[in-house]
Amino acid sequence: MKKLINKPENYVDEVLQGMTAAHPETYKIDGATRRMLRRPTAIAGKVGVISGGGFGHLPVFAGYIGDGLLDACAVGDVFASPDMNPMLEAIQFADQGKGVLCVVGNYGGDRMNFDMACEMAEMDDITATKVIVSDDVAAAGPEEAEKRRGVAGFVFVTKIAGAAAAAGRSLEEVAAAAQSAADNVRSIGVALSSCTVPQAGKPTFDIADDEMEIGMGIHGEPGVRRGRLRPVDEVADEMIDMLLADKPVKNGARIAVLINGLGATPIEELYLLFRRAKQRFETAGAVIAFHRVGNFATSMEMAGASISILHLDDDLETLLKAHAACPFWRN
């Protein structure tokens, strides 16, 4: 295991300490088990937006606490759902009387715990609802879309939810906007190398020096095809074909594109992916109304990348472009 870390059992907590030391104006550690991260002061008069999930995906999840983004976030161990208590604490912090939306990746543990937390919150007379992000087209066919994992599409859904809340919308409206984003986002990844869970100490999966796996999940879940690494244009084409087959773009359709590095992929290579993706989406007739290239949803030292496409309507586009600011995102 080749990591710049101290004891594996302290990994998550020490990273959180580093984050708050670096960005005290943005993040504050809270909660009985110190696993709830939140903004320093709650913003009154708006719907709260929170999230939570396993660690090792920075900026996902907790990194997206910020203006026009999340108010608080529950932090689990590496690749493991937080328990429901920090989720409940996040809900309690974020609630300002207008209710709380939880943006949740489609993983069993995360879903179940957010369910429990929302139930518990109800006992405190807090209305908390959930929007599930399940954007990974590799994880299941369109007929089983609800079984898809949540991957980098989380970023778009969070951005939309945060902007809707910041705009003063009601919980119902915020949830509807976030749900619309979740319904209209699709992602697909490609992995070139494994990550290592600190407590496990060895790579999560093996992959040969000349292999890639299209559709692999951000924890190393099996993808749709493992094969020889090919030129980036061909890799991009295979990925984009899957995205467009799953939800085609009409001529003139406006889309947002996220080219996301999984953690160990040089930014140079992400620009090569964007270069091809732009050609392909535009050839398909789409207009890229918004795009980002960088590391937005990672798997520690996993090499690889993902492409996300969000099919926009006017409201989604407005919300996506609305002001937001955190150390990892700004518009």
Place this chain on the structure above:
Amino acid sequence: MKKLINKPENYVDEVLQGMTAAHPETYKIDGATRRMLRRPTAIAGKVGVISGGGFGHLPVFAGYIGDGLLDACAVGDVFASPDMNPMLEAIQFADQGKGVLCVVGNYGGDRMNFDMACEMAEMDDITATKVIVSDDVAAAGPEEAEKRRGVAGFVFVTKIAGAAAAAGRSLEEVAAAAQSAADNVRSIGVALSSCTVPQAGKPTFDIADDEMEIGMGIHGEPGVRRGRLRPVDEVADEMIDMLLADKPVKNGARIAVLINGLGATPIEELYLLFRRAKQRFETAGAVIAFHRVGNFATSMEMAGASISILHLDDDLETLLKAHAACPFWRN
């Protein structure tokens, strides 16, 4: 070689195409050999600030074109100096009658070519001067400080030079501010894995699975010590000891700190480095007046990180905090 690229010989040009496709409002490809990157339109009435160097270090060098940063940049092949022609083109573009400052990393080829380019510019009646960044304390002792390589400290020097130019200062003043930054910045890196030059096709150096090399250069130049990988706090301590031994901090001294990932190191680990660095610098009596944590000067897929410290005075602090904006930097 495990890279998401097309043909190695097209690597640099295609990445530049991706960058300009993603950020057309910031970057424009220009020059006879398409190896001069520049802002879309020159800014009249100020000193020009440019740079140039080998490729494979994004955002260094060309990524830092932006407001309050660089006006233009010459782009070489991977880890190879550009020839003098794109440098001259960058100077010619950036010159608005007030002269041009070239921020140059201390590598033989870069220095020599910028010398030639400045000489040539003089024939066009353009005054162009050079500031050399040589911040790597591992590369030579303090008595041979002029032999030190330029590494991540480049980012601070560029920021200072860009801010001084944006503030309307004269070439002499801009050069003096940049020189002051260069004189007061120190860096040290640690490498955990090698990068691969696309055209070479295999890793630049070998390093065992449990080894690290303190002080290794961003092209794989030998460092000061190769040894077993240790906990990040100990690695940070060894690096910071070297930085402080080279240029101690007085009690109450104000400093800027850059925790920089080399390309394949997860952001989580960079926060662990910052966590320790903050403790150490503050224990030494310094006040961290400015800091950044992220990938600012990379070596493609090299794993590892560097720590840079800039010893501030009032002017440097003001310039460092002045407005700047590019896809990789903003204040």
Place this chain on the structure above:
Amino acid sequence: MALTTETLKLAIEKIHSKITPIGDEMNSLDGKLGDGDLGVTLVNGFNNLNGIKDDLPEDTGMALFAMAKSVTAVSGSSFGTLLATALMAAGKNAKGQRAIAWSDIGTPLQAAQDAMIARGGANLGDKTMLDVMDAIIAAVTDIDDPDRLRTAAIKATIQTVEEFRNKPNKIGRARVYADKSIGMDDPGMMALLRLLECL
């Protein structure tokens, strides 16, 4: 004879005294198909329960509810979440009762089972602890002696484990390795067996 807060306290004590070896066994079983944390979940969960067992309220429903709350601290894993869910549902079901007749034990168990199905989204037949629960509920209904109850539950559990051994896992982490899971016992099922054996 009936289930009371005192019974719950005794059950926690008994399980807690044997949880360390059970934890080791479950970690390695879970490690074959999953992430190897089932034992950690059990150990931490019963450590927490042991810490609150002397403060359980006399209302059996409220006692179950308190147990649920203390188990939520291990709800980061599926088993922990489902255990908390089950305890909470059983608690709601039994609220207001100081004792539940052994012969009525099927009622809160069924409530727990329903809640776990609703929360976890698994179906019967997916090779999870739900299949064991289902067999237990069927086996214990109308028995009013705790020893016979225990024997019947263990027998039902063992039968279910054997019945499912050669079927594939259809949910949770193990689903990814559905083929590999054929011939292997489901860790969650085995965990329930070991817990029952403690009583």
Place this chain on the structure above:
Amino acid sequence: MALTTETLKLAIEKIHSKITPIGDEMNSLDGKLGDGDLGVTLVNGFNNLNGIKDDLPEDTGMALFAMAKSVTAVSGSSFGTLLATALMAAGKNAKGQRAIAWSDIGTPLQAAQDAMIARGGANLGDKTMLDVMDAIIAAVTDIDDPDRLRTAAIKATIQTVEEFRNKPNKIGRARVYADKSIGMDDPGMMALLRLLECL
């Protein structure tokens, strides 16, 4: 007899016709201690020179200057930069002359050498092509026959290569491998030898 633009043109032609095998040899030599691009630099450099050789101005100084400009396209490598620097300095030195007497050739060569030292920051003795240049300048001074001149230059070059073989490189990429460089010929020195042999 004297050096004219015509002489330069002929020299370019001769070298260009043999540059491919020289390039291969220099790539592999440079690859042992450096980045293996010296041959690429030479091939590209002389391709460029070959492309402009028919358009060289008659003023020898201006011709050298034009050659310098066309070589700057390979100035990304040290050898290319130094070659461009040398040609530029020699050009400045010879500016206004239609011919340079062979016996005066040492003057522009010295100007070139000085400029390379100033630009590259290396010292004599660092085991670079500068050491060869120095030997050549000393050897050719006052010889006014081009054949004898060529022979003297080659002889001086070979002697210098041999003299430095067992010394370490002290500058450039090879410095990093100073120890390894002992016993090996410096690629830049060898490149000058091969170029001279073409004439």
